[in-house]
Amino acid sequence: MRRQGGLPAILLVLVAMGGFGFVVWRNAQPVPALRTIIPTEQQPTADAGGWQAILRAGFGSNSTPLPTIPPIGTPFVPPTLPPAGDTNLIPIPPADVSADLRPTINAIVTPTRPGPTPSPAGTEELAITAQSVTRPPSVWQPPPLIPPISRDPLGRDHYWFIRPVDSNATNFALFSYPYGSRGPLKDNPYRIHNGIDMPNPVGQTVRAAGSGTVVWAGGGFQNTFSYGNAVFIEHDFGYRGQPLNTLYAHLSAVLVTPGQVVNAGDPIGLVGNTGRVSGPHVHFEVRLGGQRYGDTYNPLLWMVPYVGTGVIAGRVVDARGNLLDDELVTVRDWRTGLVTDSTTTYIYDDTPTDVNADPLWQENFVVADVPVGRYEVIANVDGQRVSKIIDVVEGTTSFVELSPVQPATPQPANP
Numbered sequence: 193m194r195r196q197g198g199l200p201a202i203l204l205v206l207v208a209m210g211g212f213g214f215v216v217w218r219n220a221q222p223v224p225a226l227r228t229i230i231p232t233e234q235q236p237t238a239d240a241g242g243w244q245a246i247l248r249a250g251f252g253s254n255s256t257p258l259p260t261i262p263p264i265g266t267p268f269v270p271p272t273l274p275p276a277g278d279t280n281l282i283p284i285p286p287a288d289v290s291a292d293l294r295p296t297i298n299a300i301v302t303p304t305r306p307g308p309t310p311s312p313a314g315t316e317e318l319a320i321t322a323q324s325v326t327r328p329p330s331v332w333q334p335p336p337l338i339p340p341i342s343r344d345p346l347g348r349d350h351y352w353f354i355r356p357v358d359s360n361a362t363n364f365a366l367f368s369y370p371y372g373s374r375g376p377l378k379d380n381p382y383r384i385h386n387g388i389d390m391p392n393p394v395g396q397t398v399r400a401a402g403s404g405t406v407v408w409a410g411g412g413f414q415n416t417f418s419y420g421n422a423v424f425i426e427h428d429f430g431y432r433g434q435p436l437n438t439l440y441a442h443l444s445a446v447l448v449t450p451g452q453v454v455n456a457g458d459p460i461g462l463v464g465n466t467g468r469v470s471g472p473h474v475h476f477e478v479r480l481g482g483q484r485y486g487d488t489y490n491p492l493l494w495m496v497p498y499v500g501t502g503v504i505a506g507r508v509v510d511a512r513g514n515l516l517d518d519e520l521v522t523v524r525d526w527r528t529g530l531v532t533d534s535t536t537t538y539i540y541d542d543t544p545t546d547v548n549a550d551p552l553w554q555e556n557f558v559v560a561d562v563p564v565g566r567y568e569v570i571a572n573v574d575g576q577r578v579s580k581i582i583d584v585v586e587g588t589t590s591f592v593e594l595s596p597v598q599p600a601t602p603q604p605a606n607p
Contacts, residue, residue, distance in 0.1 A: 370558075
């Protein structure tokens with residue numbers, strides 16, 4: 193009988209012994225000598241053109257040195273306009289009241305007559321004085337909508353003008369002295385306001401609210417000191433066939449001349465505190481149908497609102513429908529219950545220089561730049577709280593009338 197399996201076992205033993213011997217031989221080889229690196233020896237990986245070598249070679253030592261700016265010895269102080277010597281208000285002579293401006297409801301925009309010849313008194317030269325803004329803008333206002341806008345379904349809106357001040361400054365109306373009011377102090381009232389004020393640092397740019405022709409540029413507009421340096425523009429567009437004019441007052445510098453044609457947004461002056469003021473600001477007026485002091489209308493109904501906002505206009509009347517003067521109107525957010533804004537109703541003196549209600553809206557108060565939403569408009573009439581809910585739509589005037597509830601007529605007792 194033949195044996196099986198002897199030869200393979202011997203081969204396995206021989207292979208194992210051969211592998212063990214190779215490992216022993218490999219470990220017995222001599223270790224290569226270590227290379228000692230001397231600190232002063234240049235490394236093989238060093239870049240021969242490195243910046244250290246370039247500096248050691250003195251590169252650039254013969255180049256032209258950079259110029260230096262000598263330090264400023266004294267801080268720059270902007271020059272100012274010399275103060276006016278006239279401190280007395282020169283009253284404007286009363287003029288005849290213009291014709292009734294209450295037209296029909298279909299409002300259209302029509303071109304007006306060519307620009308007028310500049311007034312003789314408006315030829316006064318006024319040197320432009322260098323100014324600087326006294327502080328950087330601390331906040332940006334929302335972007336305004338782009339005029340012209342008339343989104344009211346009955347055509348009653350007329351937001352034709354841009355804002356005369358940029359969004360990186362105060363380009364909204366000062367709430368404490370609204371159009372048609374006498375200011376915040378009852379015991380020390382201002383004269384009735386025929387425009388709106390935008391307080392800004394001296395030197396802030398004032399721009400034309402629309403295209404037109406400069407009628408006046410300088411001091412003494414309409415023979416009054418109160419306006420200080422002013423620019424008056426008659427625009428090349430109108431409203432219902434009547435000319436539109438804008439006035440920009442209390443400027444520190446005038447950048448245009450009478451007869452000059454300007455476009456909307458052109459710089460026409462710099463904010464200042466000339467004339468009768470309590471601080472630097474631009475006084476902005478809109479005049480419709482004429483150039484007289486008594487032709488002013490509330491600029492908030494002519495100047496485009498901010499994006500995402502609308503305007504509330506309305507009337508506060510007594511039980512017989514008579515307009516009430518100097519009544520407080522409060523606008524409260526219907527959702528949050530927080531007060532959004534407040535104003536007062538117009539004051540009328542029954543003179544030719546009175547402020548005017550809009551030809552179509554016939555309002556006696558306006559609150560502008562109200563964020564889109566639902567609001568409660570509140571007034572107190574003869575001790576009675578009167579309010580109405582109103583929705584504000586972007587770029588549109590929302591109208592409300594506040595009047596007290598008439599008491600029921602007492603019935604005679606039965607005999």
